[in-house]
Amino acid sequence: MKNNLGREIFEQVKPFASSDAFNQESRRLIAKKTTEESVVFLKSIEEAFDLLKIKNGMTISFHHHLRNGDKVINLVAETLKKRGIKDITIAASSLFPNNAPLVDLIKDQTITGIVTNYINGPIAKAIGEGYLKNPLIMDTHGGRARAIESGDLKIDIAFIATPAVDRLGNGSGKFGPSACGTIGYVIPDLMYAKKVVLMTDYMTEHIVEPELASEYVDYVVMIDKIGDSEGIVSGTTKVTRDPVGRKIARDTVRVLDALHLIKDGFSMQTGAGGVSLAVVEYVKNIMIQSEIKARFASGGITGQYVDMLENNLVDTLYDVQCFDLKAARSYRENRRHIAISASEYGNPFEIKPIVNDLDFVILGATEVDLDFNVNVTTDSLGQIIGGSGGHSDTAHGAKVTMIVTNLLKARLPIIKEKVTCVTTPGEDIDIIVTERGIAINPLRTDLIDTLSKTKLPIVTIEDLMKTAHHIAGVPNHYELSHQPIGYVRYRDGSIIDTLYKIK
Amino acid sequence: MKIGIAGSLESNDCLVTIKESETLSIKVQSIVDAFYHDQIVAFIESVLADVNHDKVDVTVIDKGALNYTIKARLLTALHRMEVSHA
Incomplete structure (x- = not known):
């Protein structure tokens, strides 16, 4: 079966139609959880496992706010x-290279399912090699919130790495040795998981305005260390010095x-890539x-935006x-630095998600095709190296969506006839900026009108591809395997593309 | 045996090793093999033909270099081989 973008997808799934198809649907909400009893404080994860009666086939969720410094997922x-315990589905908002110990558990089928928004490193490689029993599901940040609140992604237990917990069982990312700042991606898990366990290494008397309200919390488990807050620093938070990037x-x-x-x-949002950071400087x-x-900037927040707020x-x-500790500090200290949940950020069914209020967003791409579809x-070669995160959410919401990318990366042309995998549909991508020219989506005649009156190097996307081929040669066609190992779920729950086993 | 080496393993560069040999042998190992392997081998052949070298053993470890980089590394490695005293 093919979806509207002509991508082959699994049978019996909802095919992607268009990025605004969700307007024809109404929001589905399962009941929010409430705890009948007060929060129970435990001293070990073993106690928690006994009380939770964790059994085969359950879905367990995590957040990724401690990024590559997280210790809770592995524990x-x-x-x-x-x-x-076997046959567990891991619903983690992202997975990073430090979660490598999960590879053995995938191979022995302790873990048979993964639902996530972004994944790189050894787990991505193992899944690409076909070791995960059930299909991998890749959501967007806003789409994950939708999946959880609608019951499409049912969570039995949420293990929430929580930098600080107070004596009533409220949680926050502001304080403690592993303070990571806002913890917006775990709010849907908190409200809709059947059981909620806060994993912490820091107790405090009283948290004012906690991000995690105790009314949703069943257990608090004290462990030695939930993570290394240095590890929350994203790998790419340096302004590029490369002349091409600049x-x-x-x-x-x-x-x-x-x-x-x-x-x-x-209002604006930019990623944490080196070129995006340079854009913000300019x-x-x-x-x-x-x-x-x-008026506002949104998203993953870097120290650069903190400087702008403070100035x-x-x-x-x-x-x-x-994205960095400066942002975490600012969130703790500045009332104008406001935490938002994944749903408030990008859930298409929110009345006014923040992404819809963006004037522009600057995003990256691994590949862009002649229809402006983007792969991240x-x-x-089809190997999983990331995922949407907020890419599709912001691309749809913002009035102008710009992709910034080198025309070639290590000889490979970034512009292709067809992308290897569609993450974000071309209808939501407006402008591609490369060092060899700027291409505008033909759907945006308004932008073409305005920009063609300037001296900017405006070209067609076909021209960009030809230029790339002229420099690097026309790449041989590479046929992916035909063995599906997962799929990319668009923010509205429809399936936008399939992921295949690597050769 | 005479040997010449040029280049690096940095992204967008390649490491070229050339040895004297009875016959022509070209080995290319590239991060873009799936897309450009044959084109890179053919390009190396054409550069060697241009300078009339057909008795060399060429090994290229490529990190996504463009043709002009490959040519520069190749010619430098050839030159270094010719002046080497091994």
Whole structure:
């Protein structure tokens, strides 16, 4: 069966139709959980396992706010293995290389299912090699919130790494040795999982305005260490010094300027990639020179945005996850640095998710095709190397969605006739900025009108591909295997593409 | 035996090793093998033909170098082989 983008998908799934098809549907909500009794404090994970009666076939969820420093996922997985529990589905908002110990548990079928928004490192490789028994499901950040609240993703137990817990069982990411800042991605798990366990290494008397309210919490488990807060720093939070990257960033800002998007009261989101960070630097300079103040910036928040907040260049930060410790500190100290949940951020069925209020978003791409579809899930051989995260959510919500990318990465042209895997549909991608020219989606005649009157190097996407081929040669066609190992679920719950076993 | 080496294993570069040999042998191991292996081998053949070298053993470990980089590394490695005193 093929979906509307012509991508082959599993039988008996809902095929992707279009990025606004969700408007024809109504929001589905399962009952929120409530705990009948007060929170029970436990001293070990073993006690928790006894009380929770964890058994074969359950779905266990985690968040990724401690990123590559998380210790809770591995601890729970190790305990599952020790107890001989099988057939577990792991619903983690993301998985990182430090979760490598899960590979053995996938191979011995302790873990047979994974639902996540982003995955790289050894687990991604093992899944690509076909070791996961059930199909891998890759959601978006907003789509995961939708999946949980609708019951499409039913969670039996949420193990929530919580940097600080108070004596009533409220939790926060603000305090403690593993403080990571906002913990927005776990809010749906908190509200809809059948059982909720806060895993912590820091107790405090009283938390004012906790992100995790005790009314949803069943157990609190004290362990030695939930993580290493240095590990929450994203790998890519440095402004690029590469001249090609800086040219792309400069041209991106020229486009923003030409479209009059940098004006008083604007809103923006950018990723944590080196080029995106350079874009923010240039935008910031324009704001200072022209005395412009932004209304808000959203997303994963970096120290760069904290500087803008503290210098009164932006009114408010809506933060679903802190990319560095400076952001975590700002969230703790600044009332204008506001935590939002995954649902408030990007769930299509929220009345006003933050992404819908964005004037522009700057995103990356592993591949872009002639239909402007973007892949950030696999490399060109089909190996999983990431996932949507908020890519599809912001691309749909923002008024202007720009992709910044080198035209070639290690000889490989980024522009392809067809992407290896569709993460974000082309209808939501407006402008591609490369060092060799800027392509505008033909659907956006308004942008073409405005930008063709400037001196910017506007070309067609076909031209960009030809330029890439001229430099690198036309790449041989690479046929993926025909053995599906999972699928990419668009934010509305429809299936946008299939993932295949690597050869 | 005479040997020449040029290049590096940095991204977008390649490491070329050339040895004197009775026959022509070209081995390419590239991160873009799936897309460009044959084109890289053919390009190396054409560069060697241009400078009339057909009795060499060429090994290239490629990290996504473009043709002009491959050519530069190849010619430098050839030159180094010719002046080597091994």
